[in-house]
Amino acid sequence: MPDRRDFLKASAAGLLGASMLRPIMGQASGAPFKLAASEGEVVFGGEQENATRVMYYNQSVPGPVIRIPQGRESIIQFHNSLDEPSSVHWHGLRIDNAMDGVPGMTQSPVMPGEQFEYRLRPPDAGTYWYHTHMRSWAQLALGLAGVLIVEEDNPPQVDRDLVFAIDDWRLDRKMQFDTNSLGSMHDWSHGGRLGNYITVNGAAEPVFEVARGERIRLRLVNIANARVMHMLFNEPAISVVAIDGQPVEPFAPESGRIRLAPGQRADLIIDMSADPGSRSAIEVVIGEYAYEIATFVYGQQAKREQLLETPIRLPDNPVNQTVLPSEFRHVPLRMEGGAMGGMRSATFEGREMDIRELVRNGKVWAFNGIVGMPQEPLFRVERGTAISIDVHNDNGWPHAMHIHGHHFIHDRNSGMWRDTALFQRGERGSMRFIADNPGKWLIHCHMVEHMAGGMVTWFEVS
Numbered sequence: 001m002p003d004r005r006d007f008l009k010a011s012a013a014g015l016l017g018a019s020m021l022r023p024i025m026g027q028a029s030g031a032p033f034k035l036a037a038s039e040g041e042v043v044f045g046g047e048q049e050n051a052t053r054v055m056y057y058n059q060s061v062p063g064p065v066i067r068i069p070q071g072r073e074s075i076i077q078f079h080n081s082l083d084e085p086s087s088v089h090w091h092g093l094r095i096d097n098a099m100d101g102v103p104g105m106t107q108s109p110v111m112p113g114e115q116f117e118y119r120l121r122p123p124d125a126g127t128y129w130y131h132t133h134m135r136s137w138a139q140l141a142l143g144l145a146g147v148l149i150v151e152e153d154n155p156p157q158v159d160r161d162l163v164f165a166i167d168d169w170r171l172d173r174k175m176q177f178d179t180n181s182l183g184s185m186h187d188w189s190h191g192g193r194l195g196n197y198i199t200v201n202g203a204a205e206p207v208f209e210v211a212r213g214e215r216i217r218l219r220l221v222n223i224a225n226a227r228v229m230h231m232l233f234n235e236p237a238i239s240v241v242a243i244d245g246q247p248v249e250p251f252a253p254e255s256g257r258i259r260l261a262p263g264q265r266a267d268l269i270i271d272m273s274a275d276p277g278s279r280s281a282i283e284v285v286i287g288e289y290a291y292e293i294a295t296f297v298y299g300q301q302a303k304r305e306q307l308l309e310t311p312i313r314l315p316d317n318p319v320n321q322t323v324l325p326s327e328f329r330h331v332p333l334r335m336e337g338g339a340m341g342g343m344r345s346a347t348f349e350g351r352e353m354d355i356r357e358l359v360r361n362g363k364v365w366a367f368n369g370i371v372g373m374p375q376e377p378l379f380r381v382e383r384g385t386a387i388s389i390d391v392h393n394d395n396g397w398p399h400a401m402h403i404h405g406h407h408f409i410h411d412r413n414s415g416m417w418r419d420t421a422l423f424q425r426g427e428r429g430s431m432r433f434i435a436d437n438p439g440k441w442l443i444h445c446h447m448v449e450h451m452a453g454g455m456v457t458w459f460e461v462s
């Protein structure tokens with residue numbers, strides 16, 4: 001990679017330069033939270049006549065930021081006002097299987113006009129998100145996602161708690177959602193649906209006013225269908241304090257770079273250190289360009305002259321205190337298919353098909369030679385079994401592997417608990433965890449076009 005200074009500057013909004021900061025809603029704790037999915041229009045930037053047709057939660061893109069307490073039950077009443085079935089998945093939460101939101105496996109699809117009550121009792125605090133798990137290659141692309149925060153009992157002292165939900169849209173010159181390319185087998189067999197318009201909290205290049213000396217907790221969430229966000233921060237006093245919701249030993253990101261695959265999160269502590277009146281951009285690197293996706297603008301008043309120096313270490317969660325044993329049940333997982341992948345045939349719905357027939361069925365990816373959800377699970381174990389999924393990414397593309405209902409260690413010595421891990425092409429690595437949450441759980445690629453194209457399987461904990 002070239003030095004950060006070598007990137008050419010470009011505008012993320014590209015089509016329209018105007019920026020607009022959309023407020024994101026909070027929630028008073030205690031009362032049931034109502035979440036409704038519907039279709040409507042939003043303005044990302046510019047004129048009302050350029051409003052974009054989307055699917056959204058509570059008429060907002062992204063959906064409202066939902067804040068719930070750790071270890072206590074919260075009720076979320078989901079109402080489907082779309083004219084197609086949907087469901088809500090709570091990404092990264094280790095909750096009851098019946099609340100996991102996977103249609104056809106943990107619940108029936110929520111039909112148009114119907115409701116479903118999600119009862120969440122998350123054991124771990126941190127930054128998570130929620131999104132549709134029904135035709136997500138279309139519904140997620142159209143906007144059905146939002147951020148979910150599980151509050152610590154004793155949150156660290158910061159001046160501000162900010163959320164960046166980062167999304168990637170494919171829009172035409174009139175800012176209209178490119179519907180024709182939904183389901184494109186070219187996208188599905190390559191890197192997934194990549195957009196041309198990046199938003200932060202549903203806005204193009206939003207501006208955040210900050211003050212020198214201010215301490216900000218910034219929660220980054222990649223809610224894009226398929227784009228791996230290579231982010232650049234131009235603030236020197238940054239530490240990463242959590243990954244995928246789970247506290248880590250604070251560390252400074254190398255050269256201000258943070259990489260988030262689809263579904264991944266990072267919590268940062270930033271001590272704003274530039275002079276009053278200055279600005280610093282947050283960029284996403286695509287190829288040789290660095291696109292500004294948001295900007296910190298320093299006000300004239302400093303919050304404090306001396307930066308806070310005491311580092312913040314988030315309180316541990318139950319999951320990141322898990323000690324893995326030295327013996328595992330090993331489960332091989334070979335990922336194959338895709339463009340230039342050399343997969344000639346695979347089994348789909350119990351029958352061996354050559355690649356042409358698979359493509360005619362909208363399938364291009366396989367796990368262990370099997371396309372899509374198999375009848376039998378990848379493995380079935382008793383609760384408490386230590387599992388090592390030994391991944392071989394045997395194709396030409398990176399994949400963001402997500403395990404439902406559990407967190408795992410990617411790379412045996414990383415010490416970081418994740419729910420979504422990026423496997424580079426050719427990579428061999430493991431996802432190690434204790435299968436301790438009873439039920440049927442998905443394992444899939446979170447580039448959702450890859451999931452739809454066959455990269456999905458499941459396991460059962462009894």
Ligand SMILES: [Cu+2]
Binds near residue numbers: 445446447451455
């Ligand atoms: Cu993938």
